[in-house]
Amino acid sequence: MPPGTAPLETGEAQDAPREDPAPEAAPGTETVATSAEELGRPATIRDVAALARVSHQTVHRFLQGYEGIRPATRERVVEALAALEYRPNLTARSLTTGRSMRIGALTHELDQFGPSKIIQGAAQAARDAGYVLDILSLDMGDPDEIDRALQTVTQHDLAGVLALASTDHMAQAFGTANFRVPAFLAGEEDEFASDHPSQLTSVGFPALIDHLAELGHRRLLHLAGPSAWSAARNRARAFEAAVAAHGLVSAGVVHGDWTARSGHEVVSALPSSLDFTAVVAANDQMALGALLALRERDLRVPEDMSITGVDDIPDAAYFSPPLTTLRVDFVAQGRRAVEHLLARIAGREPEDDDALISQLVVRRSTDATAR
Amino acid sequence: MPPGTAPLETGEAQDAPREDPAPEAAPGTETVATSAEELGRPATIRDVAALARVSHQTVHRFLQGYEGIRPATRERVVEALAALEYRPNLTARSLTTGRSMRIGALTHELDQFGPSKIIQGAAQAARDAGYVLDILSLDMGDPDEIDRALQTVTQHDLAGVLALASTDHMAQAFGTANFRVPAFLAGEEDEFASDHPSQLTSVGFPALIDHLAELGHRRLLHLAGPSAWSAARNRARAFEAAVAAHGLVSAGVVHGDWTARSGHEVVSALPSSLDFTAVVAANDQMALGALLALRERDLRVPEDMSITGVDDIPDAAYFSPPLTTLRVDFVAQGRRAVEHLLARIAGREPEDDDALISQLVVRRSTDATAR
DNA sequence: CGGGATCTTGTTACCGGTCACATTCGACGC
């Protein structure tokens, strides 16, 4: 016998002229809040029910979109909902349903351009779907981190998990983890991945290599990313494939770690006589480092050496010289990752989407080779 | 009369040799799960209580660190906790307490270096404190966005809100919003802010201007950020103050929008005869754009013109030439913002922390002036 | 106009912690 938690007095007070909704506490009658201010706290479904003089279940049904509510009743509910500015408490909802409107994003490279753009796109897509993105930042290197993240996930009743890390380490940890909820591993790069082989010969790297071939370059050096990153491997593979397809020659593949510093180091360490006329870097930062290293070796870009990047970071257009590169749509990748995850959460098959194609942006860092 | 939800049979089964904990369902006796696997779902506090043959409240007390539990009892609880791999359900906890272990981060410039680094630091600090950072990405320009964010906050029972936006627009919207929970507005930049006036004359900009003065520069141009950003205004003010303190001359302040593109535009648009010998940009990107514009005007850096930035983005060391800049510790700023917020959540006064000082990094973009 | 089918609405319990209060236990004093 709960003491009148939800008083259902069918008093006349409500039917009286709206002008005088003064809280006249009739004896034995619980006063019913008629406005959000009067309540002083977020309205609950029962507050609304009391004001509408229905059961909380009727309010609930209305909120679920149930049709079989008498118009008169429905109207009272609608009014009460508005008067109390009702917003469902998502925590309470999560408790019963066991699921929340939250997506966990596992990540650890928030400071890099690609990943942070992906997060941006993912956050947008999540928001558009009414979800919130929880950042689960990982300290890589500590193997327990994945476990900790996993615990966080289960403790927070997340609706799903998006793994935005792109290293093998992460992919592996992710693969063995059991999140108990839908999960989706988003590589930084889909386009060059092996399950889109058709893309390899249509746009992106082929267009880039094509561009260099047209300028007369025959021997190309690839400045690749760290091989533990799938994106780095994919790009290296795409490079090799495109070079072969054009009958050009790969002068080798050297590895950096995505940073300008590594690009600078690697290029500085090359032997003094270079048997290639263009450097194809796997990202713009490394290209930047290479640019400086070439300058320090008294090689002019593009007269003596052409150089290209991938990503098209905003700064790339203002390097000296401006960088020819492949523009990658990271925001779209992030959006898409979330959409895939949401599909999985809903039990749907993700819709087959068009391949994200990167676009060649020609700037001054490439030109006809003198050699 | 709840039907034995938490069976408290003091059966002997538990005291029997550990070797045989087979689930022998005695008639009229609910079986008690003795391991996480057997349960097949996350263990609740009542599962633990049943296994430990205590009330759920005793388990609760243990978890709260209550001391007055008899050793024998305590031991059973500890064992049950471990056997069932109990993890509190944070959603349920939030429901009763009305607070969660989540911090909302309002942001809209996730792709910029500073903000994304700040988020990184904030996410770390949040994680270290057992919190999770929820990204509430805003579409600026739409004034309803703040309202939407506010609703999100209340619906999700967030413990606090961190506003990481740095524009006046955001600050103002934030100031008028009532989040019902602790909130903290973190500017991108503390160091140059007016409430740390002492810093203005000790490190950071003064060191930078000092450096230029020593190289013989007398007239300096400031390439500022958009004036709607407090960080831009702070930096401009710090510039003016430092110039005055050194008896140098400000050749004016021109405004960009933080991008390399804007730096390039602004410097390209300057009259043909320049009456200054150094450009002090408010961030590295604009300095990059300026660098290219100067090169296009056939001005050599640093021989004809020195140039400096602020932030020390990783790429700055590999610009052509490498950029003299002020290193700003954004990660620390993010951490600190979260710590402040957590203090406010806990009702504590935030501890007075040392000013975050930016550090002068001298590279090749500055040199003695020929003029 | 009664009885069942249907439509509409209400009642009660539950999710898993937390809190307020009640009860039992054990030690001690007389």
Next chain:
DNA sequence: GCGTCGAATGTGACCGGTAACAAGATCCCG
């Protein structure tokens, strides 16, 4: 050996939604 008091532990309700089921209202038809 019994009463007392504090320590140890248990009971039941509650947070705000959701779900299963029950019951009242309405309607239709013979």
